[in-house]
Amino acid sequence: MKEKDNKELIERMVATLRDHAAPYKEGAWERFAASQGKGKKITPIWYLSGAAAMVLLGVALLINSGIFDRNNAVMHKEYTQTQVDDRKTDLKNDALAEEYKKEDDQEATDNSQSKSTVLAFTQPKQGGTNSITKLHQTVQTEQLNNDNREQVIVGAVEKEIQTDTPGQEVVADDKEKTPQLAERRVESKEDALMRMLSEESAYASSPSSMAQKNEHIGAKKWNVGVMFAPSLTEERVNMGGGVTVAYQISEKVSIGSGVSLVDLGLRQSSPNTAGNGNVMDSPAPASLSNQSPMFNARSVETKELTSINTNLLALDIPVDIKYQVSKQFYASAGVSFFAVLNENRTNNFLTRTPTDRTLQSAEGLAVRQPEFQIKNVSEKSAETPYQGNGYSGFLNFSVGRKMPISNKVGIAVEPFIKIPVGTLSNQDMNLRYGGVRVITSF
């Protein structure tokens, strides 16, 4: 009987020891992963490559926009010169035409005008446009020397066009419209003259004005501001602030960066009580199981981690692409590097201290009266899983509205949300937070 009891006791001891597991110690995995240097090796590469792609995109846009601007400037200059030359030629030709008008009879003038009209209207329909234009130029040159000869050539051209063009009606219609077109032409000549004169004067002064314009654009391309950003986490309202700088890539797109100091207060319920998948990972202490109070009382003091509070002081360096949706509203997205300068972690425990009172029963035997003393205890933790983590970062999304206060100063209100990536997303805390940025730009 004794042997049987003793054997049973050892068996029960062994079974208890085999099933025993201590509670999970918060931060153990993070320390293990950090010591292995593997825990965070793959994840940030995607985000870093994403960030690199965005920066490359920004640089590419910057380079392209620079080339585009230069091309624009050259093209504009050439175009203006060509216009001026053309108009000068037109003016000369017109003056000659005036003389010609005086000397020749009305019929000849009509022919001359109808010639150019026919040419103008038939050009889109003709395959040999260039030859006709050259011919037209030849005709115009020969006008100066021999009027009669010119008439013959014009007649020949007319014939040629009439035979080449299937729709003779078009030519006939054009001839009917000739007086009206002539009037319009005179008007347009006057307009062109006025434009030419005004543009010539503008062109004469263009180097200085263009330089001024460029300076103006240059000044506008860089935008510096001061930022104040209250934000909200599950724990409390946080404050942050810093400076921002933005470079205007194109009219609608700009790339921005800066540096800001952020003070974040976070709170995380213990995985034991949070109701997520970790519940089963951390077996409850044996003394807290639903056993008879008599044996619970025998157990040692137990501590149950209820929550963790963390205060982070960090530097946030963002790289954002901003798109101007309208004159006042904009949307921006980007990534930011998050360097934790200081971290304070406090663990909140619920402690159960068993206290035994020994009473004497009626039979004279000692009987234990178990009691528990339950206390909430906060302990400062030496763990700093965030501090010194190099690959930490956030994805930033925001929309904002710009409001000018004066010519030089503007204010922008920008609600934002920051989603942790890299090591920040692997930690036990949820670092996702949002807030409102108030940016004063100069």
Add this chain to the structure above:
Amino acid sequence: MKYRLGFINKDKTLTLESALDRCVQKNDERGKEFIYKRYYGYIIAVISRYVKNEYDAEELVNETFIKAFKNLPKFNRVGEGNILEKSFRGWLARIAANLSIDLLRTQKHMVAIDEVGEHDIKPVMINAADKLFAEDIMKLLDKLPEIQRLIFNLYEVEGYAHEEIGKLLNIPDSTSRTYLTRAKQKLRKLYVEEFAIGKP
């Protein structure tokens, strides 16, 4: 293309089977994290039966997991659910016990001589119906001579054979048997002294 968006799939529930698959096939960190967090408490409980120093115990836990993750492909997966769970725990416990013994050996703790004679042990009647708690048993184990405690743990809890224990501790098999018997007797005695109150 599969993106590693940790903040999106963080809460996806893993099982031991899927975590093992991920570790073996992809050397996946999430799978390792799951296994580490799930068995951390169990492994530290095993190691605490051999090593008393808390710092050493913590180090040994990590060493156990490093060795386990490295040798996961060699783990013989039998069954599913509870069966797999038990066999995996047993496998981890053996790694932990071996590493603990290695550490003790390097610290030259193995020279402890059992001073308790057979005549000191007298079987006593105990109340076997009482519920036992691991912390209580650990206290009793701590009062055993170290060699007896190790042999008791290795043989009874971890399931080593006396031949294996002999090789591991560099002692004859018969010595292992003797120490085991003494360990059991002393445990009974200590139990009665400590907990069997109300004994008539």
